[in-house]
Amino acid sequence: MAESQVLLLDELHVNEKVTEAQARFYYSEEQRRALEALVTRGEAAYREALRKEQLRDFLSGRELQDLRGGWRGYDDPREGGKVARGPGGETLSLAYWPECSDTEVPPLDLGWTDKTFYRGISRVSLFTHPRKEESAPHLKEVVREMIQQAQKIIAVVMDVFTDRDIFRDIVDAAYKRWIPVYIILDEEGVKLFLEMCRCLDLSDLQIRNIRIRSVTGVGFYMPSGKIRGTLASRFLMVDGEKVATGSYSFTWTSSHIDRNILLVLTGQHVEMFDIEFRELYAISEEVNLYKELGIANPFLLGIGKPGFHSSTVARKFINPKYGLVAGATRGDMMLWASRHRQDNQGNMEKEETSESKKRLNQFLNDLVTLEQVYPEIDPPLENVNKLNRSPQKLLSRLHMDLKNKSKSRESIRDIKKEDAQSNAKQGKRFASGLFSRKAKRSPGSSIEANSFASE
Template identity: 40%
Template sequence: MSQCLEDSPLRLGTKLTGGDELKLQELYNERHRLALEELLSGGIENFLEFLRKERIPNFLSDDEMQQIRSAAVPPPRCVSFLGEEQGPELSSSLDCSSLTYFPEVSDVEPPVLELGWPGFTAGSYRGVTRAVAHFQPSYGESIYSCKEAARRMIQSAREVIAIVTDSLTDLDIFKDLQEACTLRKVPVYILLDQSCAPAFLKMCRNVNVRLDDLRQMKVRTITGTTYYMRSGARITGEVHERFMLIDGNRVATGSYRYNWTRRKLNQQQH
């Protein structure tokens, strides 16, 4: 429960009102947690049997059950005082925390916006907010597709480009970002879902680009919430947000992903 409350405004020790109690129930459900334990330790049949015994409606779709099982990371293997490796199957309650160090985050805090962040005092639009819908492929009155709209925004950037996405392997868009940070010296911040990092790095290698050489581009990875089991196994969610901020006055968001298949095969909006 403390995992869920750690970053929540509903912290332990605070007096809860009626509305806060309802929010707390949405935040944490002990029976759902036990059901997930059964799903990971015994499989789908054990999970469904637990739901029947507890008279709990099935709160997971078939796809979600498969995704959770495939995304679960087994507990780390422990080492005894004698130096013998012990697998997690020997004891699901074995506590290795006093003997082994398994850091979840770096010991060193990452620099905050080390390329700087403009004040947006010059040229920022202060008039009526406008929204334009783009489609992939282009549709209706919109003459630009999602990809073309995104590329035009990147090519027009003069102060900063900030992208949060779960996928970035489109060579044309990456080339535009590369030109923005090298030729126009525009700071580029990219925040990727951690699962996308290998594909992104492979794309860079395929086009002979070393990220260390792009001084005005910073790429970092993040994950969704991590859910821990009693056995030590954990489930980590993914980042499904997709948005791009240009010069502090233009934002692009939607279902479009920056890769080839989304551009050529799938219908999307941006």
């Protein structure tokens, strides 16, 4: 709903009138009534409604034709497939039976980028046709280079796509480099796109990694029907890191005859285009290339409908070799592939643990059974000529010499310990003898010394 419509639902609203002079003017009930008169009763009724409501003419001649051509009633046969019918064939209201119109959100089953935080350095480049400088590349050259350098995904949103050179680059990227490709087209431009595809003589393997969807505009809903809009967005996103957008369409006339501009954005500028593409893809309708081009689909469920797996399952593309399993649907292949992947991961973990255990046991065994390697010692030069023996005997002799030297060192240490102990005993004896001599002095000698001191 428009902001002016939302304000009318506010309890504190005092019926403020938004005039055409105000910047936030968007919706007008008088214009809606005049538009309804146009699509239901014709241009004369539209002019009469303008005069009655005292409105200025707000539509051009081209818009008058386009709006009348884009109007559809809710029970129009061209809206077939979207009308719910009961068991007896009667029309059911989707307002009371919403489950009849519920559809699953189409998954990005070929995979998507994980660029959620940092998308690189943010830059903006502008290219025009005709070129402003001789060294500047052409718009078509910029687009083709982006497609040829893609490594992860290619996402296209275009109103009209009929340039065969650009589409051939996309097919090569999907077929030779196995890059997922998603293309969203305007509903009216799908037939022109299919005409181009039929001229290229495509095969099953070339389109297996390409998904085509179609969308319409926002539309204008009225009690008797709605006016269908068109898709006017044009952008190319590569790897989730670079976007080319502008007035340039992927057609021959747009690249050679028309005046156009093309903006190339990188970095965080790409985030909004990423969100916009996923929202458009969620509300889009499928274009079955296999059915439209008359190519046998290897993933049929039995009634000609491609069996894409649910969005709740992993959004990764299954290898085509799994399609060789006889009688297996795409969902069964997904379950089998997930289980097979889990089993492989478990086996790899078991192999890694067993291998680590083997290495640990081998290491411990080496620590226990490892033979000590003695360094090579050259014998004295004077004994080399005397000892005319084998190398093994020579080494044993050297080992014996080392043992004898160690024993002699130990004996020297014992002797030093014994000398120290004997010296300590002698010191104790000397000290005890000295104190004992002082105690054994006679009392007479001490008296004589005292008398001598008094004199």
